[in-house]
Amino acid sequence: MSIGGCDLNTFATRLNEVLTLSVPVRTPEKLFGRERQLEKIQLALHSPGRHVFIYGDRGVGKTSLAHTAASLVQSSDNRPITVSCDHDSTLESVIESAINQGQSRMQVDRFKTSATIGVNTAFVKAEARFDERDISPKRSIVNMAAAVEALNYLASNYSDNTVIVIDEFDLIRSDEQRARFGVLLKQLSDGDVSVRIIFTGIGQSVSDLIGGHLSSQRQIEQIDLERLHWTGRQCIVESAFEYFGLEIPSVISDRICALSDGFPYYVHLMCSKLLHECYMAGEVVTTVTRPLFMASLNAAVMSAEETLRSCYEMATWRDEHMHHILWAMAEGADLNRKKDHIIISYLQVMKLLSIEPLTQKTFDSRFARLRQENHGAILCHALVGKDGVRPGWYRFSENMIRGFVRMQAEKCGIILDFDRQYSAHTASIRTAAVKGVYNPLSSVERSVARLRRDDEKDGEENI
Template sequence: MLETTLDAHGFGTEMASLVSPARPIQSIEFLRGRAKELSRIDRALFAPGRHIFVYGDRGIGKSSLAAAAAAQAQSADSSYIDVACSTDSTFRSVIANIGSQAIRLSRIYRSKKTLTAGLELRFLRATASEEITVNDLHDVIRTVGDAVEVLREVATVHSDRPVVVVDEFDRMTDERERALFSDLVKQLGDKKINVIFFFTGVAPTLDQLLGAHPSAIRQFETIELQKLNWTARWDIAVNALAKFGVEIEDNIRVRIAAVSDGYPAYVHLITEKLLWRLWDAPKVITNVDWEHYNGAIQDAILSVNAELKRPYEQAVNQRTEDFEEVLWAAADSEYLDRDLRQLYSSYGYVMRQRPGRVAMDYKQFTATLNKLKTKSCGEIIVASRFDRRGWVAYRESMLRGYARMRAEARNIKLVGEQEAPRQVMHAPGASGRSFGPSIPKGVHTGRIRMPEEGPADE
């Protein structure tokens, strides 16, 4: 249990304000490791007509960065408008959604309830007793020009500085629909309409968006989001635990940082499960121990999205343990793309932690790895994006993080942390004290393992 006067509901509510594994972080206060990107966005938006495109891997924190930055950029007289794309989203449906939200949000504030008398609106007609719907707008938006006029009215009725987040832009499957947004932002700039867009998506959708209208590139500040640095990874856990008076050993917080693979979603998930473990403990807990941590990893694995679990399970179920061991080896590096020789060195490192298991020779290893590239194994391993002969990678970066959690649950330590001197980590105070260098001493950051290299406790 935790030393707190909160009941279970109060604890869960408090915890949800600190860790957010299932939805974007809304507050800059809890957005770790993104100060540089936030500063770029803040400075970029001084330029009239500029918009933001945040891109990167799934789970890297694109939505959280966009949400926190949009909340900061939005004027205080309303909330920013948030539109989540889906596979059936279209240009018209997104713009209609924006217009409908603008009317509803504007009514939260008394100063915006004056639209009823005398304000002539073509698209966003509304009265105190009548509210426009998404369907109403969808039917009248026929062209990009109509969309521009809708957004002109949004700028009039919504707030002094309307901000719109179009999240998961890549889920809009029709490239022609996505391309229309390129014309839209170009016309918004030309017509000096004061609406700021934040898009999030993967890199190819950015290329498609800008490629449709090359001159639109000047309208965008493009932010490529990388994995969290090591300090930011463990800060999430250390600070959340500190709110409940709990400290964490240096070795355990480094393991959280390593297993998460730099993906905020995994750090938040592991931290959430760890806090619930501490809450359920039979006695008051003030320090995290390995039993709590190992239990949290098991709980996190159970909670991971089925979309990530499925290819992993397809690859290893009803097969020999060789397949899972090869997957662990493929997750043993900060580098996503590696060649067969490098992977085999990691395989040797994994097998040195598997007493009683006999390692495959190089030929058997490569045959197993090639099977993991087939449809019957969920194509979890693919050819390298760099088009180098013999180089491979996980099909999706977040799958590698899931593989690290599965290895951790079997007591396989990847990424090569060495045991550091016993130390207790505290949340930083006003002095701005840091926890040291971003990458801890002893972490394996290369592509290849030395034959004699073994786990820390050997």
């Protein structure tokens, strides 16, 4: 059947079968490009006393990896338990939710015996309150010891191999509460409690999330989840278009992969909008075309996650020039960018638009505003260390925003180069080796850069 040959309901159902835009992936067949990480998690969770911590950027695919890994390690007699944290979560409240979820899923007969065991023995000693009048009693966990006991109870009664996913750990506001989970893992290991826990959290490191000294303990397998690599991105595109029997030219699929910046959400978003355009096209589509792609980009930007749209909107609604500065910021491969290099990108953008660039002074003042709250604080200083900020280096406040800015630029016909490495020579040499090409700055750009430095003296000339 051609893509346009079915009704809207059938199309929507098929689309959701192949693209999971708003829900995490749960099965290995749909989780692309994470084979290595899955293997690492499986190995870790088979080793007694070990748990996993998946950390990385927002939207990079942490929950999907956690759910998929959990489904592989959890024994088939029950489903993995999943708990999401919030700002006020405590160790007790999180474990309580896990236990209650486990209890509600346990078979009634199995539950009756096990609940009695739980009450008569360690549960009471551990000061856990337990309401026997209730058919499906809710356990109240009052301290760390009760949490350990409750998890022990779950391990022996829920399933042969019980996996708990503790998602969005970074949301817990209290440093103290987060650190207590490190202590819990140690106690689970000491007490030989055989539940397996997979944590996920937005962050640069586990030590940011649970505190320095606890993060390095041997109970934790750390998974630093990077943005999805090229092959993973391509697999998502290919599987979606193959499913609908459509040809997608490599220039278009490559562009989707590049614009996505390695965030699978964007790949799903662009693919689903493009498939929708193909579905709505007047004539039968067998091969995706550039006009369809451009129309789909427009739709993708319009229906992207609210947080991304509002951040971009706050930065740009007052002033047209802010778009250009942000597009310039999204060029190149480096996430941390030096202001000199951003200016080179900016000049290129303005050349493509045939618009006169801002003067140095006006550029500087607008650029500074992009770090302010009333502009969504869309940019921030990069390379911030213990000794303070390294001046002149900037980044998007969240890496995920860059993909959205790239889509905005492309939608307006500005084709940015995402491969160019502006930073240290070592980086350029590395790209040359990997890609077999080296993209030096053009002589025009070089002379502009030189000119710009001259301008720094009086600061009023065009940059």
